[in-house]
Amino acid sequence: MRKRYVADEEMNHILKLKQAGASWLRIQKETGIPRRTAKRAYEEWERTKSGEEIKRARTEVAAEEFRYHLEDLIALAQVFVGSLYIPMPMGKIDNPDEILETLWKKDIRKEHRGSLGITEERQIMRENKMLFRSLQDHTRGKVRWQAFEEWEEALARYISHCRSLRAEARQVVDNILNQHREFKSKLLAAGKGIKPVEDMTKGVVEAVWRAFLAGEVEEAETFVGTRSFGEAIVEVFFGKGVSTTSFRFADGKLAEEVADACRQAARNVSMKKLPLLGEIKRDTDTVDKKSKELEEMLNDLVLRPEILRTRCDLCPV
Numbered sequence: 001m002r003k004r005y006v007a008d009e010e011m012n013h014i015l016k017l018k019q020a021g022a023s024w025l026r027i028q029k030e031t032g033i034p035r036r037t038a039k040r041a042y043e044e045w046e047r048t049k050s051g052e053e054i055k056r057a058r059t060e061v062a063a064e065e066f067r068y069h070l071e072d073l074i075a076l077a078q079v080f081v082g083s084l085y086i087p088m089p090m091g092k093i094d095n096p097d098e099i100l101e102t103l104w105k106k107d108i109r110k111e112h113r114g115s116l117g118i119t120e121e122r123q124i125m126r127e128n129k130m131l132f133r134s135l136q137d138h139t140r141g142k143v144r145w146q147a148f149e150e151w152e153e154a155l156a157r158y159i160s161h162c163r164s165l166r167a168e169a170r171q172v173v174d175n176i177l178n179q180h181r182e183f184k185s186k187l188l189a190a191g192k193g194i195k196p197v198e199d200m201t202k203g204v205v206e207a208v209w210r211a212f213l214a215g216e217v218e219e220a221e222t223f224v225g226t227r228s229f230g231e232a233i234v235e236v237f238f239g240k241g242v243s244t245t246s247f248r249f250a251d252g253k254l255a256e257e258v259a260d261a262c263r264q265a266a267r268n269v270s271m272k273k274l275p276l277l278g279e280i281k282r283d284t285d286t287v288d289k290k291s292k293e294l295e296e297m298l299n300d301l302v303l304r305p306e307i308l309r310t311r312c313d314l315c316p317v
Contacts, residue, residue, distance in 0.1 A: 002123040006033065006041040014038050015045070059106040067317035069108075070307055073138065076131045077298040084151060084291040086284055088244055089162040090205040104117045104128050105117045130314065137312035151290035158283035161276055168273055172265045173197055183257055190254055200262055203238040203245040207266040210239045212277045220270035221263035226255055236262065 006014070010033060017027045079226035083103040087093060104125040136145055174197065177184040187196045193275065203224070228234050229248070234255035237243040242303035249255040270277075296302075 004037045011041060014042055017071055018042055053142060061315045069314060069316060072131055073135050073307055074300060074303060076135060077303055079103050079106050081295045081298055086287045089209050089280060090202040090245060094160050096152045134312040134314045138307045138310045139279055142306045147290045147293045151287055153284035154283050158280060158287060161280045161283060165276055166201060166205055166275055166303050169269050170201045172268050173200045173204060176265055186254060190249060190251055199247050204262050204265045204269060206245045207238040208270045217270045217274060220266040220283050224259050224262045224266055
């Protein structure tokens with residue numbers, strides 16, 4: 001026997017009566033629809049309504065989760081771009097991955113964790129690397145990610161060239177100290193936290209590099225200077241204006257001797273390593289160029305619409 005069809009107008013009447021507390025027998029009397037038919041139609045309506053509510057709830061949750069996903073990717077992109085710096089040549093870096101440690105260890109999702117507490121560093125790093133792959137998936141049509149590979153290659157060359165420059169400076173400083181044993185003994189005795197050979201090497205590299213950038217490589221020794229702090233302290237610094245490297249001595253005469261030794265070393269290194277300085281400059285220019293290219297492509301205004309119109313494996317919708 002074919003089931004009786006319940007029209008929309010009849011269904012509305014059933015709903016009003018049922019919501020008012022009417023029994024199925026009363027509904028049958030008032031609508032003329034058999035109570036079993038009315039009950040079946042009502043139950044089907046409830047199932048449909050429940051399914052729609054679940055679907056709507058899921059859509060709302062997914063929309064909220066996608067918003068979090070979007071903000072995570074934007075935050076990661078900002079930290080990523082900020083990580084693409086290049087240190088001065090006297091800064092010791094063994095491989096390009098060290099530069100990105102800030103990116104991998106940054107807790108991008110901290111605000112979303114709520115009351116979950118502190119997250120282990122390895123979990124943060126794992127999540128950030130997953131998000132980085134997600135960022136690449138979302139932006140493959142917009143961002144030339146080969147620029148990042150070129151950045152890494154240029155940085156690797158830079159690190160290698162800087163290592164050679166520091167090795168040369170260290171050898172020159174060692175030679176000067178070994179030629180003046182009394183001066184070396186005095187220097188080691190006056191240490192007080194100063195690492196004489198390491199600090200002098202770092203300073204010489206800075207003086208040579210700053211002289212090269214200023215187009216005064218032949219006058220590299222003029223980038224080594226001293227200045228007094230009160231009556232007892234004399235500081236040896238490297239560079240005209242701001243100096244990244246400096247160290248102080250209570251013995252003013254010793255400080256001047258250290259400065260003279262560093263001037264001699266700077267003059268020696270700058271002349272022997274002029275081609276290498278040129279290579280380092282080309283490396284830094286390439287790294288800077290690729291950093292700016294990525295910064296422009298990963299700008300917030302470019303990134304948001306691109307993420308909204310694309311998908312990745314981590315997308316909740």
